[in-house]
Amino acid sequence: MKKADRILKNREFSSIISQRHIVKTPSFILYWQPRAGKRARVGISVGKKLGNAVHRNLVKRQVRSMVDCIFQFDEDYDTILIIRPVYARHSYQENLEELRSARKRLGQTNRNKKGGTATMRSKWKILFLCGFVLMGLAGCSAPRGTDGKTKVDQIIASEKIEIPKSQVNTTEIGDETLKKEYGKLKDSDTITIEPTGFGATLSQSWFDGLIVWPIAQLINVFASWTDAGVGIILATLLIQLVVFAFTYKSQLASQRMQEIQPELTRIQNKYKDKTDDRSRMLMAQETQKIYQKYDIHPFGTILVTFIQLPIMMGMYYATMRASAVVYGSFLGMSLSETPIEAFKSLGTGSVQWGPIIIYLLMIVMQIVSLKLPQWLKKYDDKKNGVRRKKYLKENDNPMASTMNMTMYFTTAMIAFMYLSWPIAMSFYWFVSSCVRSLMQLYMHFVLMKKQQKKAA
Template sequence: MKKFLQEKSKIIFLCLFIVMTCTACSNPRGTDGKTKVDEIIASEQIEVKKSLVNVTEIEDKKLSNEYKKLNDDDTITIEPTTFSEAIADGWFDGLIVWPIAQIINTIASYTDAGVGIIVTTLLIQLIVFMFTRKSQMSSQRMQEIQPEMQKIQNKYKDKTDDRSKMMMYQETQNLYKKYDIHPFGSILVMFIQLPIMMGMYYATMRAASVVYGSFFGLSFSGTPIDGFTQMQFGYIIIYVLMIVCQLLSMKMPQILKKIQDKKDHVKEKKYAEENQNSMMNTMNTTMYFSTAMIAFLYISWPIAMSFYWLVSSIIRIIQSVVLHKIMNKD
């Protein structure tokens, strides 16, 4: 019971941390999907077309009324965003969003917004990995052994006596020991990764170089809907690849485990096959639902968000493959 309470306390603490993190930031986008002009983070003075930003839902109503008088092709001058201004809006904006957005702006100034997002995402993932390598490997193993976990659960299904419960617990612990898994290593990974991922997400929306930027001539201000209605294949390709890579990134640990099992000639026992389809159907339903939600939200948002999610998914796929090879070698 004591161990159970300790495990639950960690989950409760994580939930509270998520709530605190979410309440530390405001929504930088208006109902039209465009970034609010007063939420843009710039590293230098820039001029942005009114049509690329939201000017109707900003906090300064007097300034909003002035912007409304402008034509869509008129430009709005945005001053550089200082650290003191960012930290005044909250610790999350100042300590996480602002630095990431400025990194994107700096890299984009030498190349373009797309390269800025790619390099920044990769750089942040590498930094996080340096501090959470063991925890991420444990988390990856946990995902890969889900079928084996289900086998143990199926083996003792409908057995409620104390001896069966103890046997199931021992087999589960032996499985963790076999693969050197620390069940709550994933909690640490989420604890560190969550604010960074959210920071990267908000920074991508707010970085000035992304708001008015492009990638190989493809404007990031357009939406996937524009791609489908106006047959702009660049937008369509990014959006479709984002969905495909998101699905693949979620299934990759299980795919790698199946491939490894075939190489090792692992044979399944009869009890392991029971309810296996049910488990996979549940996992697939969750995966498809979450991906569908992302696809639904992003279809009307600037393609920059789809591009960022695509880059993140590709990095997660590569990371899964690298971790699997390291674990297999060990």
């Protein structure tokens, strides 16, 4: 075997074994992972049960010779070969035939799963593509004009209402007849808005009809009972509960993944400077035990990500188009204003503190909702008296640093975008972060009680 055909890194051993694609024989265990468009590789692990170092090196040389005879390195998957103690009882020829048989089974399994499991690695790319498509489709209609006001023909109303002309944009609407008619009105005159039907909104775009219209109408209905702010709170609660009902298992998997990150980090630090086969194998086994202990499956958070993105974009457009938000208010502040306008008022005689406070609270709660799983894990460790060894420190771990960087970058990106979005969106995201935090607490303590019952 050439060096380029070998798998040598611990993280690659761990990654392939964690995929759970496995073929077993008396003398071998084969794990495999798709490797589309790249030259296939093989990793070999020989445990101490096979004998001393001299004998293990002999076994490894024999297996490399078998791999050169059997494996074709132009295939589209990597393989990990684990040699079992039974190997020593058989002759070279018997082991060769057994490995050849296992190799055929592995090839058949790979072909059968090629249309399904083998494509899982590309799911994230597909999801990001879907996200950009959704945002592109949503961006086809611009609810606001250049003056920052909602276009009068974009307003979604649940009942017949009258709005002052000064609160809406009438110069950039698509209907030329209405534009001329509204042009004759004074700013103090009122414009009558008829109830917006589902069919009329759907004719503009499928995104507007299927996502924006229902959310906007929810806000309108709830706001008719009190005010626009409470309408957004109740609509957000209902949406989050519906999403939670459909994605409970995915959110639970996401919660678990975040909670076990310190454990995975400590395992990686434990074997950080160890490159021998036994250490790689032990690291992969410990990682796999963690996944099995918490019942975590790969890509468990895909459904949550896929659903949350269009809902967020739908809420963005709904807060600009819902009639209750266009002419409504919450605690005396207009929800159609933007945080950047409020920040511009600093240093003047009339500072708009309401939008600034909501915007800052939104950022704080976003960070809390992202950090909460890690805090809960530390709380459990402290409560249960879990002690960390010196070699298990995670301060210098690159994975932990990357996760923190991603978290803070995401928060900074949201904070930047929401500066120019209506304060209603900051209010929605603040309420959503509060709801997510409460759900995380619920899932964590419900899960912990179940684990305690199983242990008992």
